[in-house]
Amino acid sequence: MTLEEMDSVLLKHKDMYMGQLFNFLKIKSISTDTGAIRQCAGVLKDDMEALGIRTRMMETDGNPVVYGELMNENNRFTLLIYGHYDVQAVEPLELWESDPFEPEIRNGRIYARGAGDNKGQLMAQLLGIKTYQKLYGELPINIKFVFEGEEELGSVHLPEFVDKNKALLEADLVYTADGSSHNSGNPLILLGVRxxxxxxxxxxxxxxxxxxxxxxxxxxxxxxxxxxxxxxxxxxxxxxxxxxxxxxxxxxSQTDMRLLSSLPYDQKDIKEKIGFTDLNMDGETYYRKLTxxxxxxxxxxxxxxxxxxxxxxxxxxxxxxxxxxxxxxxxxxxxxxxxxxxxxxxxxxxxxxxxxxxHPSRTPSDLEIVQVVTDAVGEAYKKIPLVQPSMPGSLPDYVWTDYLGTPSIIMPYANFDQHNHSPNENLKVENFFGGIKCTCNLVKALGEYSKDS
Amino acid sequence: MTLEEMDSVLLKHKDMYMGQLFNFLKIKSISTDTGAIRQCAGVLKDDMEALGIRTRMMETDGNPVVYGELMNENNRFTLLIYGHYDVQAVEPLELWESDPFEPEIRNGRIYARGAGDNKGQLMAQLLGIKTYQKLYGELPINIKFVFEGEEELGSVHLPEFVDKNKALLEADLVYTADGSSHNSGNPLILLGVRxxxxxxxxxxxxxxxxxxxxxxxxxxxxxxxxxxxxxxxxxxxxxxxxxxxxxxxxxxSQTDMRLLSSLPYDQKDIKEKIGFTDLNMDGETYYRKLTxxxxxxxxxxxxxxxxxxxxxxxxxxxxxxxxxxxxxxxxxxxxxxxxxxxxxxxxxxxxxxxxxxxHPSRTPSDLEIVQVVTDAVGEAYKKIPLVQPSMPGSLPDYVWTDYLGTPSIIMPYANFDQHNHSPNENLKVENFFGGIKCTCNLVKALGEYSKDS
Structure with a gap:
């Protein structure tokens, strides 16, 4: 069984994988600290090159993009992975229970600034590829990597970067692991943003x-x-x-509406979470209004x-x-x-x-590739993913869907309560390894899909 | 000629009158400084007693009222004079060109905190009575005095004081010299407040x-x-x-409307003063809306x-x-x-x-006493007074009109640009002596009126 093989690789390399993440988390790459940002970009480049990814720093008018390619001319499918290596500031420091740049595991969670947003999820993607390589050798798909250093500033130069490098970034699918997963514990797939x-x-x-x-x-x-x-x-x-x-x-679309009405809706829980006790609408209305x-x-x-x-x-x-x-x-x-x-x-x-x-973005929910990703994610987690046609918030996802014309899928690996942007940011160890496994399985599934189609 | 007699008394006693005002202005009777407040009330009591006024401090739950009576059983008319001996704080001190509690004359103006609001006007009333005494001896009307020490705090305890002492305060007219005169230079008589x-x-x-x-x-x-x-x-x-x-x-009333439409209306000047260049209404509308x-x-x-x-x-x-x-x-x-x-x-x-x-207050503009006061004021200033049925702002004038049921007239003695509540508060010397003369002539006119009627 493939998933069991993956588990055994993860178990075997657990310490090495954690060590690589910890090294990455120790760099104080707050978006405005250009020294630490460049140091972090350098470490990331080294980590990528160790996987055989042809990597280079690409300058913008702000922090550099770390761009990489793992290509094989026989592959018929190109995945573009997007993430960011910059992190939010850490104030108020006194509310942190441990040093935000000295990662520490407590109660099964890795505490550090960037653990969830986005270094941990980014590293899970890289290590997912490493795991695939360890299990099967050569990748069955091409992968391009765009890791920016300004996401926490609002991705100021990303649109220009993408617009300028359309040919370079050409891909069949953009895949982002950022944000928080659903509090039901089910994997959450997002097909756009407001x-x-x-x-x-x-x-x-x-x-x-x-x-x-x-x-x-x-x-x-x-x-x-x-x-x-x-x-x-x-x-x-x-x-x-x-x-x-x-x-x-x-x-x-009809598929959108079907997806919306099938999302779990715990009104009592939502009322508490938003502090609005008069909430009085059905789930479909709720999700339609939100997305x-x-x-x-x-x-x-x-x-x-x-x-x-x-x-x-x-x-x-x-x-x-x-x-x-x-x-x-x-x-x-x-x-x-x-x-x-x-x-x-x-x-x-x-x-x-x-x-x-x-800009808003929306990847049509009835695309075949959406089903392929959903199945791969579901298989990795052994849980049916929730597919939401849009997230209620905003991300610069439009650079992929509008500038490149490429479908884009966001699949958060971090736990729901990751406290990103806040003190005591954390990533559950199981979410870290879940993300590695999910990435590995996705690469595998996309390889099979591209051979079949 | 009576007015000339008054002028000669004023000229003769100018230094003494100014000295008495300066002594009064030197006391730092900021409403919240209870020590200075009591000192000031004491000095005021002494000044009043020197005029033969039977004076006493009457306690409230806050600062005391200095209450006085100058009565003669033969007099048929009682005037109640209201004023306040407390002053605003002086901050920002650095913007004052001279010490706010060391009165100084520059360019014909007395600079000091309280010069205009209200110690100077209050003292002009007392010295108007003194002037009358010097010229004619015994007063032709009874006068009661209510000088409070909390006006700048919003006259917190005045309503209770008046309500409790209705019989004591019984009068035919309440007369207040407070506020600023009209910038046209004409005397301004106010018959109420919003x-x-x-x-x-x-x-x-x-x-x-x-x-x-x-x-x-x-x-x-x-x-x-x-x-x-x-x-x-x-x-x-x-x-x-x-x-x-x-x-x-x-x-x-018809008189109200006639008065409103006869008030001077310099639209250009008002536009500048209120910083609203689109002002576009006639004078009658302007004053009706304001009052x-x-x-x-x-x-x-x-x-x-x-x-x-x-x-x-x-x-x-x-x-x-x-x-x-x-x-x-x-x-x-x-x-x-x-x-x-x-x-x-x-x-x-x-x-x-x-x-x-x-509460709002309004003394009917068609009362005979309003005309008597208007004539006396006009005679003193040799200028026709502007009579405004209400001031646009708010003062506790209702304690007289509503609690006592007594007509109340407000006649500001201070110059339009007195800068009350601001640094460099001042009272023009001519306004101080104008107020003395006005008070003296009013006493005389009310005496004649009460003998005729």
Whole structure:
């Protein structure tokens, strides 16, 4: 049995595999620390070359991409593996129970910054390939590797990098092991992400704050004006009234809807997790709203003073910070232009400031390759994977689906409670080896698939 | 000629009068400094007793009221003079050009904390009485004095004091010299104030902030909910939709409207002063909105984060701080109950927090006594007074009109640019002596009026 063979290799090399991960985790590759970033990229390059991967550092206007190829001209399928070697900062340090850059195992978990996000998952992919090599020798598919060093900064230069290197990056499938798995314990396969558009609107009604008595009813209030504006942008049912907002939204396919309705939905557990006890919708609605529908969220609003020391003023200015999660195939630039036009018509003096965006992505759920990956993952974990047509959050997945035109699948290896971006980040040892095994089995399955087809 | 006689007394005693004011200004009677407050009350009591005023300190639960009486059983008219001996704090001290408690004359202005607000105006009233005594001997009217020490804290204990001492404070007219005169240079007579109701609403939609991707479209946004609530409370034209809000509003009389339309209105100047260049209404509308109509002002609103470091969250809470300026005869307690009922019906979980209130007041503009005071003031200044049926801001004037049922007239002696509450507070020397003369002439005029009627 193949899986048993894999297990025996893992068991035999457990210490070596853990040692390689620990070495990698010890490097303080916080995205903004360019020295540590380059050191980390170098170690990664060495680790990749030890597997026979032709590796090079490719410069961007920021941190370098570590790019690698493991090719054989007889192979008919090319997999592109994406990950990142940079990590989040560690503050507040005092909340860590052990040094974030001195990995330590406690209760079956590896504690270190980057253990889950994303060094541990990245290393599981590399060691999965090593395991395959140990078991079967030569790989049955070509693999390209793109490991960037700026993911925690918002993948600032990745789109440009991918756009510039389309030919180099040509592949049949992009595979990312990042994020957290489902809390049910089932493997989770994600076929896309929601995009995001961040912007801020500043509504100014006077040059300075005024005394609310001396000018009350004379100087317009910027909060009331903001409310009037927002009333023109969204109705009470949450429908966005900006013209053309819904124009390019891709309808969920029948497969999408079937997948959504088959996802586990523990309402009680979700209520607790989101702190919203009035949650009252069925699972299909819940997942459809989370993955197939855009949002119009007010992330912040500020004007004047509140609290015990509130002043009786008419504030001169109100600021509202908005993030919209967008779904395939909404284009953030197009949506932003439509919003600008809408606000311009309401009042040309209102300032609309662009704060960043990421495109949505969606890999069609009825593609054959999706089934192949799902089966391989299910086989490795001996559990039926949950397949979600999109994750609710945002990642730069569109560079693969839109720039390369390649299907892209995200399969998180880390445990649900990995505490990424927080103190005591951790990766369960079983999740690390599960990821290695999953990668190994996927390589095998893709090899078989490419020979059959 | 009487006014010339007054001038000659003022000229003769100028140094003594200034000396008495300077002594008074040197005491650091910041409302919260109980030692200086008691020292100041003591000096004030001595000054009053030197004029033959029977004076006593009357304790409250805060700073004492210095109460005085100058009575003669033959007099048929009683005037109650109200003022305050406490002053604002002086910070930021570095912006003062001279020590705030070492009064100094520069360019015809007396610079000191309290010069305008209210020690200088208070002292002008006392010295006006002294001037009358020097010229004519015995006063033709009874005068009662209420000088409180907590005005700058919001007159916390004044309502209770007045309510408890109604019989003692019985009078035919209350006269206050506080605030700033009109920037046209004409004397300004105010016949009331707008009240105020401060409250805060807290709209909570979840127990904690959520990730805007992971929960977008699931957890309700508190800002959107606040907007929905506010939409039910006020229409786009600014009309308040809370049931019964307008019930008790007193219609402006014909005299009120005549007075409003005769007030000087320099639109260009006002635009600059309020920093609102789109101001576009006629003078009558401007003054009616400022004095005869209530407001629904949002003094502050806060939720989530804005600015460069905005986070993509669904905030759990929004807070909105509101002040409503109320007009006669709206009752803040009644309005607050109506608002509570409105919000309760919208969503009983929304927290409405009372933050304080002051009743409106209005002395009818067609009272004979108003004309008597207006004529006396006009005669003293040789300029026609502007009579405004209400000031746009709020003062505890209702304790006289509502608790005592006595007409109340506010006549600011200080110059328009007195910088009260700010560094370099000042009172023009001519305004100080103008106030003395005005008080003296008012006493004389009220004496004649009370003998005629």
């Amino acid at each position: 995009g995001i558009l961040n912007f801020e609107m500043t509504i100014k009604t006077a040059d300075f704050d005024n005394h609310s008595g001396n000018t009350g009813n004379i100087v317009p209030n910027p909060v009331w004006k903001t409310i009037e504006l927002l009333n023109t942008m969204r109705d009470e049912n949450g429908n966005v009234l900006v013209e053309g907002f819904y124009d390019n939204i891709r309808e969920p 197939m529908e855009p949002t119009f969220n007010i992330a912040g609003m500020e004007s004047g003073y509140t609290g015990d020391n509130a002043k009786t003023i008419i504030p001169s200015t109100a600021t509202v910070s908005i993030d919209m999660r967008l779904v395939a195939d909404q284009d953030p630039a197009d949506i932003f232009r439509k919003i600008e036009a809408h606000v311009e018509e309401f009042d040309p003096d209102i300032k609309v400031t662009y704060r960043g965006a990421m | 009240g105020i109701l401060n409250f805060e609403m807290t709209i909570k939609t979840a127990d904690f902030d959520n990730h805007s991707g992971n929960t977008g479209n699931i957890v309700p946004n508190p800002v959107w909910k606040t907007i929905e609530l506010l939409n039910t409370m006020r229409d786009e034209n600014g009309n308040v939709l809370v049931e019964g809000f307008y019930d008790n509003i007193r219609e402006p 005869m109509e209530p407001t629904f002002n949002i003094a502050g609103m806060e939720s989530g984060y804005t600015g460069d470091n905005a986070k993509t969250i669904i905030p759990s809470t929004a807070t909105v701080s509101i002040d409503m300026r109320l007009v006669a005869d709206q009752d803040p307690a009644d309005i607050f109950r109506k608002i509570e009922a409105h919000v309760e019906e919208f969503d009983p979980d929304i927290k409405v927090t009372y933050r304080g209130a002051m």
